[in-house]
Amino acid sequence: MNKIVLGAMSSMLAMACAQTGHAQSAPAQSDATQLGEIIVTAQRKTENVQKAAIPIAVVSADSLKQAGVTSPEMLTRVVPSLTVVNSGAGGMSLFVRGVGNFTLSPSFDPAVAFNYDNVYIGRPAGTAGFFYDLERVEVLKGPQGTLYGRNATGGAINVIPNKPALGIFTGYVNGSYGNYDAISLEGAVNVPMGEDGALRLSGNMVKNDGYLSDGSSDGDTKSIRVQMMGELTPSLTVRVGADYSALRGRGSGGTYLGSYAFNGIDYTQTPSPLAPSIGTFDPVAQAYRQTFFVAPAGRFLSPFTDTPFVRRDSYGITGEANLKTAIGDLTIIPSWRYSKSDTINSALPFLTAVQAKEEQYSFEGRFVGKRIGIFDYTIGAMYFKETQVEDIVANQSTLNTYQNLNLTAESVAAFTRITANVSESLRLVGGARFTHDKKAAVDDSENITIICATLPTPCIGANAPLFTVTDGVEGLGLTNLSPSGPGGVVPYLDPNGIPYPGVILSRSALIEIDDSTSKSSFTWRAGIEYDVGPSSLLYATVETGFRVGGLQPVNGYEAYKPEKITAYTIGSKNRFFGNRVQLNFEGFYWKYKDQQIAALGTDNQGVPGFFVQNVGGSTNYGAEVELRIAATPTTRLSADMQYLHTEYDRFTYSVPQQGRPAPFVGCPFTPGVDSGSNVPTYVFNCSGNPAFNSPKWTINLGAEQTIPLGDHRLIASVDTQFRSSRWTGYEYIPFMLQGSTWQTNAQVKFEPKTGNWFIAAYVRNIENDRFIVNSVNYSFANLVAATTNPPRTYGARIGFNF
Secondary structure: OOHHHHHHHHHHHHHHHHHHHHHHHHHHHOOOOOOOOOEOOOOOOOEEHHHHHOOEEEHHHHHHHOOOOOOOHHHHHOOOEEEEEEEEOEEEEEEEOOOOOOOOHHHOOOOOEEEEOOEEEHHHHHOOOOOOEEEEEEEEEEOOOOOOOOOOEEEEEEEOOOOOOOOOEEEEEEEEEOOOEEEEEEEEEEEOOOOOOEEEEEEEEEEEEEOOOOOOOOEEEEEEEEEEEEEEEEEEEEEEEEEEEEOOOOOOOOOOEEEEEEOOOOEEEEOOOOOOOOOOOOOOHHHHHHOEEEOOOOOEOOOOOOOOEEEEEEEEEEEEEEEOOOOOOEEEEEEEEEEEEEEEEOOOOOOEEEEEEEEEEEEEEEEEEEEEEEEEEEEEEEEEEEEEEEEEEEEEOEEEEEEEEEEEEEEEEEEEEEEOOOOOOEEEEEEEEEEEEEEEEEEEEEEEEEEEEOOOOOOOOOOOOOOOOOOOHHHHOOOOOOOOOEEEEEEEEEOOOOEEEEEEEEEEEEOOEEEEEEEEHHHHHHHHEEEEEEEEEEEEEEEEEEEOOOOOOOOOOOOOEEEEEEEEEEEEEEEEEEEEEEEEEEEEEEEEEEEEEEEEEOOOOOEEEEEEEEEEEEEEEEEEEEEEEEEEOOOOEEEEEEEEEEEEEEEEEEEOOOOOOOOOOOOEEEEEOOOOOOOEEEEEOOOOOOOOOOEEEEEEEEEEEEEEEEOOEEEEEEEEEEEEEEOOOOOHHHEEOOOEEEEEEEEEEEOOOEEEEEEEEEEEEEOOOOOOEEEEEEEEEEEEEEEEOOEEEEEEEEEOOO
16 A cells, blocks of 8 residues: 555656756746645744744644544644544643653653643643644744743744634634544634624534544544634734643543563563454453453452543633734733643553542733844743642542642743844744742652562462552551651451451551742754845754753652753745745754653652652754645645754663662663662663654655636645654563654545535545554553554535634
8 A cells, every 4th residue: 555655656756857957947936836825923923934044844734634634633644743642531641753752641741842832731631622723833943942931842833723813714624534433623713893803703613433443542532722813003913822631531542562480590581462443442452451460469450440531621811912013013911820620541461540620820921022233032931820629539440549639830031132234045943941930839749559468379369459559548548657767567447347368468667848949041053044045045053942940759759850952943945946846855964851650660668659850961863854736726745854863862761779679671671779769770771772752754745736626626645654663662571672664644525616515535544553552561460451543434514614
């Protein structure tokens, strides 16, 4: 299939090149023959993307609809440098060119900033429910330390909704139906409020059955957005918007990749006999799970009994005021967002129950001044405050971890960007940002473990029930052990109060944090831009960025430091042959320091958990080429290619020995001793390994052909993406290495030339490959599980514009 697709694209590319070369001496082309202009606001001003001297990928509204993008992880299909992983229960992990993190902890901030309608969204779980009635999506690659600030070391994603159109009545309705009983409905209506105002109401519904056999990896999202905008005076425009989204269903699910066992020298691996489509709650997977022995409890695992679900509601209000003055334009953006959730997540080989409330306030003001002499300038300031209250139960069957988190983050920043127009063609750019961050945490964490006290002799009472996520401390009979003391053990009692022979419950000492930390950071940008010709730009930049540190209730790892990055970029943006060919190039070199890694590990009490460590530094470099060709008025071709080399210069971390063999990690280790606690450890050295979700080669190819049919037209399009092998988990276990993949999509659309309606048929993931996007090691039972991409989907779309 891929050979056929590549052959067809190669033939079309050859035809396009031949026609383009012939057109050099032809008269000026019509607009239908030329590539369109794309306007962006990524640099806090309105400009043609070909004039923006930054690494950026832009996905238009039409491209989003054609690709079926209804959530952040679907952007991976259309942006070569971006990988978005659904972490379950609405959570998202964002990676740009190998820079990112598995964002599962509420105390941990993403490395790629997500901005909706010019507002920074602090929690990755709050990024769902925005993908409808959009103008475009901008993906900025590399640190954005001046205009965007903190937590943008890898880049930024800007989701930009359609704004009300003043003084006109218009709207649209789009719907689709496909396999897996997939239904989507999206629409908007724009109502005039006099000549200088408008109300825009938009909404969507996306629902599909689970892509896994147990019904998980389903979808159920409903969202609504209302905006009012008015031109109050010729110089003052005000817009107010409110939105709501509800996320429901089972949520993202997992599948077993395999198991491993220690043979006294090293680990042997056994692939799972289950197909990638078998979810962990499928009866076949439940039976497979019960074949694995958990040593501390002296027994085999039991089937899952809790039912996963997602219930998340998010609300937001955003304002925007734009004032034009004699000396420049002032923009003020206040915002409030709130969300609450109640979930049991099954995307991992164990269950996590979370009840959370998250609230954030932000206020940004910026002023784009008119030129003073040779200088253009932007100045601004921002205030951000976020609070999180979360109750978490991480259930690993023989171990329950209970966490109560009350987190506050506050950030104040001032920034500027100045451009010196040395000549009509040459510009020098400088930028700076000062940020003061403060974090406070009132957290506690404790663990309850089932232990067989007679090991290595098996417990007679090893049939004692394993934990569920709903088991509380009181119900387990542990209230007589002081949570503030050193912990302790009690017999494990059956419902009649009789102890199971030899089985005890161990309660760890309570880890409490009531602390705060603050840090001031200075980041900067310097660049040079040169217009080689009217349609050719050459630029070079260096920019710094940082991600804040934090606090967490983990023994021995209560605090972690900020990470920092310095990025060098050289690029060229070009249009040739009367705007018929676009060729852009980017070369980049990124250097990290004190890099943060969030991973499952073992704290200094020997208790497993998910927490953050500063592991060292890394170096990423590579190049990206973007090609667009308007071969004829009816033929469009595209090609994107990225080469990416990532390597950890220093990646070391420690795991307490606890009298056990070293855990299964694909990195060498040496015995050591923790300097703070004198606990014997295994020190793993993963230096020299590549970063996660960083394929060395990524290639996107696309072709679109319009066939005129009288007053109508048929538009056929096909696109394919190749990604070379990449690591999908942080332990470098062979199961976690995903080999190279292809994914191809196609669509045929029929519409009148007026474009006021359409009907289309589509197929996505023609190959029907189920590859790994995220993998996790369940070390208690020596199991490795993964989340995978959707299978082949197909269906029909219909839409009306009015």
